[in-house]
Amino acid sequence: MRHGDCRRGRDAPGGTPAPERTDPWTVAVPAQKPLARADRLLKARRYAEVLSLLESQVFLYRDSAAFYRILGTACLYTGDYGGAHSYLQRAEQLGPGNTSVQLGLAAVSLRRREVPTALRLLLEILDREPGNQHARRALAMIRRTEDPSEFVTMAESGALRRVFPPIGYALPRWVPMAVAVTLLAAAAIVFIPPIVRDALSRRPQRTGAEAIARTDLPATLTASSDHARYTLTDAEVARTLDRIGEYFNSFRDNLARREANRLLLSNAGPLVKERVRLVSSYFRVPTFADFSDNFSFADVEREPWLYEGTHVRWSGQTTNISLGDDAVRFTLLVGYQDQRVLDGTVNVTVPFAADVQPGAVELIGRVNATDAGFSLTATSIRRIVVRSQ
Structure with missing residues (x-):
């Protein structure tokens, strides 16, 4: 996804220096509108649109700390820690001491296993704002984590988001009208017949969710098996089915597939497994724009069959590239994109036309x-640029 690549346009171009501003967190009036729109998009969690809007504006905003804060925060929330580091560092250089910027840089530092840097930033925040809960939460996370490499896993799983800088919420222009409509609906609800009210209150289900419902399954959900990798009780099978349904209706297909694999590899009964295979046919292939619920290399290496068919989003260096008639094949040095720490190696097949060159890449891949x-x-692959430190 081109707009999601935070590395494009990262460095401010050269040219005639702009006039000095007394406050790097403000911009000239004619330039305020795009930044205000980008800030609203950020608060609306529309990160790709933020990147699309601002990436081409680096020259105009080269001296704006607010510009680099918004762009760096968008990168951070899309999982591009390299882009976030570059932009937020620039924001800190232009306007030192901004709490949001320093929280973002602290999160990036943890992902890079640079714990002393993160501690320095967090302590600076607490010196200014002793009651800052985000900084305190990050310090508590550091105290609980013995091995800095665990922060990499947290970043991949999304757990590190708990210490990201808050971005607030945008209040859409239609909210007042929506409030009025809601009040009218609440007033009218007493006149709606109960059967209609019950139907309206049911949670909408995603197409295919009916396959995983337990309403017409037998009371006994397990069967004897000599080849089961996981031996579950009826209650455990029931809870796993419920989890699959919850994940599936929340479009968290990666987690749903992992739990589906757990049942398929267990002593669950034939009818249960049939239902699981049916709902699995509705799982979607993720993209860089909507990927969620990543798994670490260590997770997949420990139990490959449990993660069969799930998707992972990993970065690393390519090596042993082989161009075939129907595919490109190479070995990915996982986690080695910055040539510091190697998590492991995995063979990758790219079954579509792609210009794979030696260097750092990020990919989404299905586990076999x-x-x-x-x-x-x-299923998706793109080059990334890793800045030397």
Whole structure:
């Protein structure tokens, strides 16, 4: 996804220096409108649109700390820690001491396993704002974490988001009208017949969710099996079915597939497994724009069959590139994109036309489990630029 690549246009171009401003957090009046719109988009969690709007405006806003804060925060929330680091660093240089910027840089530092840097930033925040709960939460996370490499796993799983800088919420222009409509609906609800009211109150389900419902399944959900990898009780099978349904209706297909695999590899009964296979046919292939619920290399390496068919979003260096008639194949050095820490290696097949060159890449790949380990089939891939430190 081109707009999601936060590395494009990262450095401010050269040219005639702009007139000095007394406050780097403000911009000239004619330039305020795009920044205000970008800030609203950020608060609305429309990160790709923020990047699309601002990436081409680096020259105009080269001296605006607010510009780099918004752009860096959007990168942070899309999972591009490299882009977030570059933009937020620039914001800190232009306007030192901004709490939001320093919280973002602290999160990036944890992802980079630079704990002393994160501690320095957090303590600076607490010196100014002793009651800042985000900084205190980040310090508590650091105290609980013995191995800095755990922060990498937290970043991949989304757990590190708990210490991201808050971005607030945008109040859409239609909210007042929506409030009025809601009040009218609440006033009218007493006149709606109960059967209609019950139908309206039911949570809408995603197409395919009916396949996982337990309403017409037998009371006994397990069966004897000599080849089950997981031995579950009836209650555990029921809870796992419920989790699959919850994940599926929330469009968290990666987690739903992992739990589906757990049942398929267990002593669950034939009818349960049939239902699980049916709902699995509705799972979607994620993209860089909507990917969620990542799994670490260590997770997949530990139990490849449990993660069969799930998707992972990993970065690393390419090596052993082989161009075939129907695919490109290479070995990914996972986590080694900055040539510091190697999480592991995995063979990758790219079954579509892609210009794969030696260097750092980020990909989304489907896990293919084997008795010898696992490999990946790429569904999306893009080059990334890792800045030297």
